[in-house]
Amino acid sequence: MVHEKDDETLRAGFSGEIKHRLGGETITLCYQCGTCAASCPVAKVTEKFNPRGVIKLALLGERQEVLSGSAIWLCSSCYNCQERCPQKVEIADVIYALRNIAIMSGHTPNIYSEFASGLMKEGRIVPISKFVEKKRTDYGLPPLKSAGVEAIKKILSTTGFDKIQWKKEGTP
Amino acid sequence: MEKLKIAFYWAASCGGCEIAVLDVNEKILDVVAKADIVFWPVAIDIKYKDVEAMPDKSIDACFFNGAIRTEENERIAKLLREKSKILVAFGSCACDGCVKGLANLWNKETIFQRAYFETPSTKNPELVTPQTSVSVKEGELELPEFYDTVKTLAQTVDVDYFISGCPPPISCIIQVFEGFISGNLPPKGSSFLPNKSICDECPREKKEHSITEIKRIYEIEDDFKTCFWDQQVICMGPATRAGCGAQCPKVNIPCTGCGGPGPRVADQGAAMISAMASIATDPSVIEQVVDPIGTFYKYSLANSILRRKVIK
């Protein structure tokens, strides 16, 4: 999870930081044609999100504005923009990279902390209610197999996931 | 007509060249019919002092295999030079230093350290290392001095002919013997191997030669048809003297270079490196080269331009 910063990254500032992050590699290919915005189902219904705008802000180096704002959390990860981008910017992945950086910088929406704690405790992000589990036999379903919680814990500890500071800042 | 007198000797060598002499099979009979073997430590019991007693230039031809690694090797090389009309550097060790030459990446001290103390199979609690002389109750025992650097025969004494290879190709050995018996010899300094490189004898097809990565032989499925370089495998054939009939490439093994450098090449490894760098498509290919000396100088380090590692 530690991503080393070399000279080039530092020179390129925020966009360099993104480029060196898994998923963010293609950000500087963007030439702002707007295909992503026109493809975006979310941009169609709210002005709070425009993928082109997010990338533009990031390329301009507006780190704080990008990371603390709500826009990056409004991508629905539908990949429509990514399919059509004529510069092969992996837009959805760039947004993942931005979210990863945001979380490392302490900007975590509540629901994501919940996902994380579910994963850490049970190895699943949607908890299974006793009610549904009991009803399985009624529908002729076999008992559920246990989740590999121990393995997950080891993986999370190796990547440092379990050490992320889940600052309760409320929804950005 | 008086019979010719010939001698064989092995210095620092593995013994393979001696076997190769016998691999000429019935041809050896032609040799002994025309010539007396006056010295051949591996086969006949004649001592150094017997050789010393021979008149100078009384041996018609001496076939000397092995590199010069010890004081003894050097002394006998000089002795045989004095006693022989013709001295032939026989095999890769005598010509180019061969695998023994790779010892030039170390010196006596580091070699002894490794060989007598560090190797996993060594048990040497009394820390014994070879000494040039040691007193025991029966008297003084002597061992020849071990040199820091392995040399070729020609770096030690004047050599008349060369026949490289590890061991030399049988057909070339036959040619040598026939040359001597008939007295029909090339000019001094000649080699008995052809002037061209292995590729000339190799049946494999050459294509684009565009090297994008380096693969080891086990990483490819050899089609037995295509040049190894076109299969991204390093083959020393292009920089190696022909004569063996490309034996190795014919049986799925890239040439490792035992024939030594071409006649106009001072440094076999550097020659191959230049050629390889010239066809590499990408600088990253260069980074994939590991152990360049082991790869490109397996047989010729002692006979290269720099010859040995600089040890401070």
Add this chain to the structure above:
Amino acid sequence: MTSYALFLGCTIPARQPHYEASARKALPQLGIELVDLDNMTCCAPPPLQSIDLETSLSIAAYNICLAEEADLNMITLCTGCFESLAMANTMLKQNEKLKARVNQILSSAGKEFKGNKEVKHYLQVLTQDVGLDRLKKSVTKDLSSLKVASFSGCHLLRPSALLKFDDPERPHVFDELIEALGAKSIWYRNKLKCCGGLLRGYADDVALAIAREKIVNTTKAGADCIVTLCPFCFLTLDLGQMLIKSAFHEEYNIPVLHYAELLGLALGIEPKELALDFHKIRLDKLLSEIR
């Protein structure tokens, strides 16, 4: 029988037993054996990818390792799981460096990703292993009166470079599978666009606005039902209609079915066997049209 390691994921067993029941009952009838393996976990879908991509890839790879160890290819029902796992599988097969990094992480859990197994969505299994012909022959019910608005959801098709499922602009696999059951698959506006499901929990209003457009478009096109593959799409469109009703005072009541359910019905399995009472939008009218 062709055997697959079943990757069930989190949402289906927790919330949609009707999906699981339909799949478990329908697929074996077509010669597909579903094998349950121990110790599977969450697939590491977009919400976890949002927290840390590297961790998510490692978790996905961990689950694939379990299938590799069992020497089985993996089948997923949930499209989200398919995306997470198939994407990780392709990425790691293609990128040696990434694979090495992930294997370094996996070694802590005693696993090594080898990259010798496939991750398949059950639609792929139906087209590749069963085949449209066998499927058509297995249908016992008449669905010909049904006009179906198919909705594959995003993660069956995209990112196409990694999922390699179907043409992302002109997909045909899903529609062919619907028509193989005898129903008619219809066109509607923005058919390939997202349902907004992933925004639930963060921006419910936005999610609902997107879902509403989907419901409006399918209704406009005269669909009898919407057929989905993804538990999130299902939730967004089925439960979503309730939410739309209270937020916008609009009532659509367009039934939403999982393809596995439609398949089960077409094969003649009884609706109650399929646990269809879990649906929010009633299916009575629809079921009455299936003879």
Add this chain to the structure above:
Amino acid sequence: MNETKVGVFLSDCGNQLSQILDFDALVNHVKQVPGVALVVKASEFWRGEGLKTIVDAIKGKKISRVVVAESLPKLSEIRVVKAAEEAGLNPYLVEVIDLKDHCAWPHRDTPSEATEKAKAMLLAAIERAKLLEPIEKLEFPITKSVLVIGGGIAGMQTAEDLADLGIKTYIVEKSPFLGGLATRAGRFFPTDDCAICIQSPASDVKTITHTSRKCVYRSGFTEIPNLNILTNSRVIAVEGATGNYKVTIEKKPRYVNESKCVGCDLCTTVCPVAVPDEYNAKLKKRKAIYMNVPNVHPPVYVIDENVCKFHDCAKCVEICPTKAVELDQKSERITLNVGSIVVATGFQECDPSIVKEYHYDEYPDVITNLELARMIDGFGPTSGEIIKPSNREPARRIVIIQCVGSRDRRWNPWCSSICCMISLKHAMLIKSAHPEADVTICYIDIRTTGREHEYYYERAREMGIKFVKGRPSEIVHDPETDMLIVDVEDEILRRLLELEADLVVLASAMVPAEGTKDLADMLGIELDQDGFFKEYNAKLRPTETKRRGIFLCGGATFPKDAPTTSLHAHSAAMKATKFLSAGKVVKDQKTAVINEEYCGDCEFCPVTCPYGAISLVPKGEEHFVAEVSDLLCEGCGICVGTCPVNAIELRHARPNQMSAQMKALVSVNGTGKPLILAMCCSECGHTAVDSSGMAMMQYPANVRVMKVPCTGILQVHVFLEAFKAGAQGVMVVGCKSDGCHYEVGSQKAQKKVELAKILLNEYGVEPERLMMHNMVFIEGADFAEAAKTMTERLEKLGSLQLTDVS
């Protein structure tokens, strides 16, 4: 053989150098060198008395080799060499060095060290001179004729120039009519004049004035003496070499006798076969016997053999009043012998179906710019009416989308460069004819970089054409309204728009013409990364290729507008004429030579030669040896730097010459600093050293410069030899990696240096003793800096003590 007598001529540049260098010491030093027969010192040797001294010494047989130490090395070398040649000495027996810029000036602060270096430089020049060999001139005959491939505006303009200049010229056009893409375009921007207008041939003295430009059909193009036009023909094989190509042309049957057809049109009235007319965007049908549009050239009908019923019908044969229809014509093979070839194959519009979200292949009302051009053309299928192809109703709401499949890394990453202007032209032509039409252009960037092009854009705005900055994501057909909906973000408003349109026009990418790759293979010339023909050098040789005698022009190298195409075409004609006019290629045999005895047929050299000059020829049974074409070889030595058995040498840079030079350069130190050998290529590398000296930049005198033809010639063993000879450091100075004068030489040198560093490390020699530098002339300061840095680095490393090297 006569004894080699070297004459050494030392210029002190008007006594300037004497203030730094001790010339008495130099003269004494040189005199003692074996083989030196004459030493003369004077103020200058490149003109006047000085030059006469050299000439007299040669004529008087006092010397057989000339070493001149002179400033202005490039200019003085030309003068001295020329004079020596006139005096009867082979020009390759002259060695010129520059004691000013390479020694006195850069080391003026340390005069005694400079003198020691000058001694080494002189010794190196003398030792090299002694080993020099005479090199002869070669002549290769050239056939004085040219083949122009492609009959569009580029090909026609080039062919016309060439034929006008009296060169036998063939023009080969694959389609049945001349004119290429331009004829379909109808009009040209920014003047809106006819696309079929060309410059008239000067050879027609009766009707042509200086200002004449005429339509193709009245230009008299076919009547130019020396010009042969082959339409419906294509090149299928090219053999031979520079100056003498044998080209095989396949001429497809026209089935109409060109010399009999009068163009009366009776045939088309009876022809029963009607097919969609591709030329006219399939907006109308044409017959199996047809002409594209009236006034095409040649004005002769052609039969489409894929659809004609031939003898089963033969109605055209019956009706033809001149018996011109010949249904039994067969395709012919024609062989042409030409000295030169001009490639003018142009470009084509990309099929935009690849951009699936625009549904070009599904929606009939989505068309391309070229198809729109046919609609706008009064001669076109709709007689100028703009319609919806789906129902032929007038189209009044039109959206034009720019960069379709262009500037798109999924398909064609480049900007096609002319589409913005084409779309502006179309928008304005529509708007002028139908002021009520609603025309919107969706763009990423409007690129109007040509002369007057910006005014064109301005006029478009004046006319009320709408511009939306944003690339549409999708075109959707709404079955209810039968309208097309274009989803686009107006980035300036940050608003998502759904533009409704009757007709959507795609400005589709301009891509290399079909068959470009095959033709390139046939001709042995390169394509660029985008698949267009690659010129030798965009700035200096924009119409030449690496194959001497093969030229390029027009859109074959990249999409171009008409003015640029024309410019390019005239330039190609000039270059081809220049090449052909001498009737022969005269070239020094400054080439590589293979020693067959040692060549082992490893086939490394042919793949490294940038000029395709090396081939393998059979030698005995199943054996091959490499052979160098003196005609194609440029003498760089990249092959020499590759050959693992040293079977290749350059006649002008033999290994013994280089070795002698190298040893001499490090034979004298006199500076107390570690000796450094800078192996500089004769192009950028050496001139960077010149420029540092010219600018009097200082660097230490322990740096010794050795000139080699190209750094590509250097083998790893040369570096090792240098260290063995006493160099403490080696600098390899070549051209920039993408600016190598021999294309790939400095890249190859770079790789050899990298590998040699890995090797040196194994040898216990610090790899940083060997460095590669890439420089151009203006980077003299970088050379001086690198020389200083290397010196300091070596001083820190301490002396290199190679052990046991005897």
